[in-house]
Amino acid sequence: MGNRVKGKAKKKSxxxxxxxxxxxxxxxSRMGKNxxxxxxxxxxxxxxxxxxxxxxxxxxxxxxRLCILKGVYPREPRGRAPRNKKGQVFYHIKDVKALNHEPxxxxxxxxxxxxKKVRKSANRNxxxxxxxxxxxxxKYTLHHLVRERYPRFADALGDLDDxxxxxxxxxxxxxxxxxxxxxxxxxxxxxxxxxxxxATTGSVTKSFISVKGVYMEAEIMISGQGIPVRWxxxxxxxxxxxxx
Numbered sequence: 001m002g003n004r005v006k007g008k009a010k011k012k013s014x015x016x017x018x019x020x021x022x023x024x025x026x027x028x029s030r031m032g033k034n035x036x037x038x039x040x041x042x043x044x045x046x047x048x049x050x051x052x053x054x055x056x057x058x059x060x061x062x063x064x065r066l067c068i069l070k071g072v073y074p075r076e077p078r079g080r081a082p083r084n085k086k087g088q089v090f091y092h093i094k095d096v097k098a099l100n101h102e103p104x105x106x107x108x109x110x111x112x113x114x115x116k117k118v119r120k121s122a123n124r125n126x127x128x129x130x131x132x133x134x135x136x137x138x139k140y141t142l143h144h145l146v147r148e149r150y151p152r153f154a155d156a157l158g159d160l161d162d163x164x165x166x167x168x169x170x171x172x173x174x175x176x177x178x179x180x181x182x183x184x185x186x187x188x189x190x191x192x193x194x195x196x197x198x199a200t201t202g203s204v205t206k207s208f209i210s211v212k213g214v215y216m217e218a219e220i221m222i223s224g225q226g227i228p229v230r231w232x233x234x235x236x237x238x239x240x241x242x243x244x
Contacts, residue, residue, distance in 0.1 A: 171187040216230070
């Protein structure tokens with residue numbers, strides 16, 4: 001009898017017998033459908049980094065560069081980790097799909113195949129052939145990514161702080177083997193142009209001298225709205241680049 005109480009009616013079984021005349025639709029409504037693996041829950045929403053690299057078919061170095069350019073960061077699943085995989089790096093499936101449709105991904109693959117040809121020529125001791133192929137390397141631009149991240153000019157101004165700090169830093173660095181003279185010259189030109197614009201328009205509102213350099217703040221007017229931009233200009237001392 002089991003747990004049945006005498007005098008009470010027997011409960012109806014949830015599962016139907018195999019020989020019963022229950023239709024498939026009724027079975028599904030009663031018992032539900034078996035879920036496929038990785039089609040629901042956290043396992044379908046979050047995906048590990050190793051699986052992402054296999055899906056996109058790129059190296060870890062190119063994947064990190066692509067994530068920086070697209071602004072994709074790892075996400076921490078709420079609650080438990082998928083399948084109790086603690087300590088792993090997870091990415092949202094929507095971010096992975098966006099990366100998979102990125103045009104720059106094809107250009108990364110083209111560059112990788114080109115470098116294979118150059119290395120093949122160098123391993124065969126065909127140094128002239130490898131040197132001839134070097135200028136033919138495929139190039140790519142990031143214009144569409146800049147437009148995608150900053151659809152309005154005000155958005156670009158709001159993110160200008162770090163770029164101005166880097167430009168002013170490279171303008172003070174000496175040109176050695178790792179830093180080319182063209183980069184230093186371009187940085188000096190951009191820093192001078194920005195300083196001339198701020199001086200002409202009278203946009204500089206605050207300044208502060210510290211050990212690191214001169215901290216400055218300018219207010220750029222866009223459609224009657226002032227957007228503050230802050231940056232650091234290093235002192236004009238001889239800069240020593242550390243080894244390594």
